[in-house]
Amino acid sequence: MQIDLLPRERSTATLNLLILLGSLLAGLLAISVVFALNGVNPALAIFSIFKGSFGSWYGIKETITKAIPLILIGSGLALAYKAKFWNIGAESQLLVGAIFSTWVGLNWGPHLPAIVLVPLMFLAAFIGGALWGMVPAVLKIRFGINEVISTLMLNYIAAEFVKFLVVGPWKGASKGGYPYTDDLPAAAILNQFPYSRISPVLLILAVTGALILGWLVYRSRFGYEIRVIGENTYAAKYSGINFFRTLVVLMAISGGMAGLAGAGELMSIHHYLSYPDSLSAGYGFTAIIVAWLARLNPAYTIVSGLFFAGIVVGGDAIQISMGMPAATVDIFNGMILVFLIMGDFFISHRVRIRLGRTVDA
Amino acid sequence: MLDIIVSVLTRTIVAGTPLLLATLGEIVAERAGILNLGIEGLMSTGAVTAFIVTFATGNPWLGMLAAILMGTLLSSLHGFVCISLRANQVVSGLALTMLGLGISGLWGKPYIGRPLPERMGRLNIPGLSDLPVVGKILFNHDWYVYLAIVIGIAIWFLVKHTSMGITLRSVGENPKAAESQGIAVIRVKYLAVMTGGGLAGMAGAFLSTAYSGSWNEGITAGRGWIVVALTIFALWRPGGAFLGAYLFGGIFVLQFMLQPLGVSPNLLAMLPYLSTLLVLLIYGLSKSGQRRMSAPATLGEPYVRGGR
Numbered sequence: 001m002q003i004d005l006l007p008r009e010r011s012t013a014t015l016n017l018l019i020l021l022g023s024l025l026a027g028l029l030a031i032s033v034v035f036a037l038n039g040v041n042p043a044l045a046i047f048s049i050f051k052g053s054f055g056s057w058y059g060i061k062e063t064i065t066k067a068i069p070l071i072l073i074g075s076g077l078a079l080a081y082k083a084k085f086w087n088i089g090a091e092s093q094l095l096v097g098a099i100f101s102t103w104v105g106l107n108w109g110p111h112l113p114a115i116v117l118v119p120l121m122f123l124a125a126f127i128g129g130a131l132w133g134m135v136p137a138v139l140k141i142r143f144g145i146n147e148v149i150s151t152l153m154l155n156y157i158a159a160e161f162v163k164f165l166v167v168g169p170w171k172g173a174s175k176g177g178y179p180y181t182d183d184l185p186a187a188a189i190l191n192q193f194p195y196s197r198i199s200p201v202l203l204i205l206a207v208t209g210a211l212i213l214g215w216l217v218y219r220s221r222f223g224y225e226i227r228v229i230g231e232n233t234y235a236a237k238y239s240g241i242n243f244f245r246t247l248v249v250l251m252a253i254s255g256g257m258a259g260l261a262g263a264g265e266l267m268s269i270h271h272y273l274s275y276p277d278s279l280s281a282g283y284g285f286t287a288i289i290v291a292w293l294a295r296l297n298p299a300y301t302i303v304s305g306l307f308f309a310g311i312v313v314g315g316d317a318i319q320i321s322m323g324m325p326a327a328t329v330d331i332f333n334g335m336i337l338v339f340l341i342m343g344d345f346f347i348s349h350r351v352r353i354r355l356g357r358t359v360d361a
Numbered sequence: 362m363l364d365i366i367v368s369v370l371t372r373t374i375v376a377g378t379p380l381l382l383a384t385l386g387e388i389v390a391e392r393a394g395i396l397n398l399g400i401e402g403l404m405s406t407g408a409v410t411a412f413i414v415t416f417a418t419g420n421p422w423l424g425m426l427a428a429i430l431m432g433t434l435l436s437s438l439h440g441f442v443c444i445s446l447r448a449n450q451v452v453s454g455l456a457l458t459m460l461g462l463g464i465s466g467l468w469g470k471p472y473i474g475r476p477l478p479e480r481m482g483r484l485n486i487p488g489l490s491d492l493p494v495v496g497k498i499l500f501n502h503d504w505y506v507y508l509a510i511v512i513g514i515a516i517w518f519l520v521k522h523t524s525m526g527i528t529l530r531s532v533g534e535n536p537k538a539a540e541s542q543g544i545a546v547i548r549v550k551y552l553a554v555m556t557g558g559g560l561a562g563m564a565g566a567f568l569s570t571a572y573s574g575s576w577n578e579g580i581t582a583g584r585g586w587i588v589v590a591l592t593i594f595a596l597w598r599p600g601g602a603f604l605g606a607y608l609f610g611g612i613f614v615l616q617f618m619l620q621p622l623g624v625s626p627n628l629l630a631m632l633p634y635l636s637t638l639l640v641l642l643i644y645g646l647s648k649s650g651q652r653r654m655s656a657p658a659t660l661g662e663p664y665v666r667g668g669r
Contacts, residue, residue, distance in 0.1 A: 143645025327466020
C-alpha cells in the first residue's frame with residue numbers, strides 16, 4: 001500500500017464546508033477521548049455543553065450575549081491574520097478600551113445625556129484599543145520585534161495595570177474596599193432586551209462591524225493591500241504598498257474592535273471596572289479560534305462567534321452541573337483549533353491511497 | 362547587606378532554572394526551523410503531570426520523568442500538525458498552549474491546595490556546600506538547578522562542536538541542501554520539537570515539585586511566553602540562554618525584593634514583561650541588532666520534501 005499526498009488544484013465550497021464539519025466532528029471525538037480518560041462520560045459532557053448553550057431560551061440568550069464580544073474581537077483578528085500579522089493581544093486591547101471608556105464615563109458622565117455619552121465612551125474605547133494595538137505594529141516594522149511576543153507581553157502589562165487601577169487610584173469610594181471602580185453614571189448604562197442581558201445597541205454594533213470589516217477585506221483597496229501583504233510579502237514590497245501605513249491602520253482597527261468589546265462588557269454587563277479576568281473571560285483568546293473557524297472572513301465571525309459563545313456558556317453550565325474546572329473550555333478551544341488547522345491540509349492536498357504492490361516511479 | 366545579596370543571587374539561580382530548561386528546548390526546536398509557541402501549555406502540563414505522579418508515588422524523580430514524557434508526547438502533536446500536515450506553526454502553537462492549559466486544569470483540579478509529600482531533594486556537595494558565601498549561592502540547590510546547567514552545557518557542545526549540531530542547523534537554515542546531503546530532514550525536525558517539548562515539560566516539573574511544591578492553575582505565570590522571547594534574546598545560542606534565563610530569573614526575584622519598599626505589587630509584576638520588550642527593543646534600535654535578531658532561515662515555514 002502506498003499513500004500519496006498530492007496538491008489539490010482547486011477546492012469547491014461544498015468540499016470546504018464538508019472538511020470544516022469533518023474537522024469539528026473529529027475535534028469533538030478527540031475531546032471525548034480526553035474526557036473519557038478522565039473518567040467523565042464524554043457523551044453526557046458534550047451533550048450538557050450544547051444543552052446548556054442552545055437547549056433553552058435562557059441558554060440561547062446567554063449565548064448571544066457572549067457572542068457579541070467574540071464577534072467584535074474575532075472580526076478584528078481576522079483582519080489582522082489576513083495580513084499574517086499575529087495579533088495575540090486582543091485580551092489587553094479589550095482592557096485598554098475598557099480603561100479609556102471608564103475614564104470618560106466617570107469623569108464626563110455625570111454632566112452628559114446618554115445620547116452624547118454612550119457614543120463618546122465607545123469612541124474612547126476604540127481609540128484606546130487602537131493605540132494599544134498600534135504599539136506592536138510599530139515595534140514590528142520599525143524595530144523588527146516579533147508581534148507574537150510583543151502582543152503577549154502587552155497583555156500581561158495591561159492586565160497588571162488594570163489591577164493597579166482598581167486597587168489603587170481608581171478604587172471606588174462607594175465599593176467598601178472591593179477592587180472595583182465606582183459605578184458608571186446611569187446615562188452610560190446600555191439598555192437590554194427584556195429578560196436578557198443582550199444589549200440591542202451592542203448586537204447591532206457587532207453585526208454591522210463584522211459585515212463592514214468583511215466588505216473592507218474583500219471589496220476595498222485597503223483590503224486588497226492587506227491580502228497581498230498576507231499572501232506574498234515580496235510582491236507587496238515591489239507593488240509599492242506602504243507597509244508601515246497599512247499595518248498600523250490595520251492594527252488600529254483590530255485593536256479598536258477589541259476595545260469596543262471592552263466598552264460593551266463594561267456598559268452592558270458590569271457597570272464598573274474590576275479585575276481583568278472578571279471583565280473578560282478569555283474572550284481575546286477564544287476570538288482567535290472564532291477568526292480561524294470563520295476562515296479569516298470577518299463577516300463569517302457572526303456564525304463562528306455564536307458557536308464558540310455556545311461553548312463558553314455550555315462550559316459554564318457543566319462547571320456547575322458536572323463539577324468540571326473552568327479550564328474545560330480551553331480543552332475545547334485548543335482541540336478544535338488543532339483539528340481545524342489539520343483540516344486545512346485536506347483543503348489544499350488530496351490523499352491518494354493505492355492498494356497492492358507498488359512500483360517505484 | 363551581604364545576607365540580602367546572597368539571598369538575591371541564590372533565588373535568582375533558582376528562578377532562572379525553569380527559564381533555562383525551556384529556552385534550551387525552544388532553541389533546539391527553532392534551530393530545526395520549528396517555532397513552538399506551545400511552551401506555556403507544555404510547561405503547565407509538565408507541572409501537573411509531575412505533581413500527580415510525585416503525589417502518587419512519593420518519588421519526585423518519577424514525576425520529572427513523567428513530565429518529560431508528557432512534554433515529548435504533546436509536542437509530537439505540534440510536530441505532526443506542523444511538519445507532516447504543514448500547518449501554520451503560530452496557530453498550532455497557540456492551540457497547543459490552550460490545550461495544555463486546559464488539560465492541566467482538568468487533571469489538576471483535585472490537587473489544588475494540597476501539599477506535596479516529597480519535594481525534589483537538594484544536592485549536597487561535601488566541602489563545597491559548606492563554603493561561606495559561594496557555597497550558599499552556588500552549591501546548595503535542588504537537583505534541577507544542576508541538571509539544567511549540565512543539559513545546557515551538553516546542548517551547547519552538541520550544537521556547536523559536533524556533526525549532530527551541523528545537521529540540526531542545516532535543517533533549519535537550508536533543508537533542501539540538507540536533504541540532498543542524505544539528512545532525514547523530517548526526522549530531525551520531529552526529534553528537535555520533541556526534545557524541546559521534553560525540556561519544557563521538565564521546566565514545568567521543576568515549578569510544581571521543587572520550586573513551589575504545590576499545584577495551582579496559572580503556575581507557569583507567562584514563563585512559557587518569556588521563554589519564546591528569551592530564545593530571540595539568546596540569538597538562538599545555548600550560551601545566550603544561560604545569560605537570558607538568569608537575567609530574567611533575577612528580574613522575577615527583584616519583583617519580590619522591591620515590594621517592601623512600598624512600590625505597588627501590580628506595577629512590579631509588570632517588570633518581567635516590560636523587561637522582555639525592553640531587551641528586544643535594545644536589539645531593534647540598530648540595524649545590526651535587527652539583523653542579529655533574524656531567526657534561522659526557514660523558521661516557521663513548512664517543509665515539502667522534494668518540493669520547489
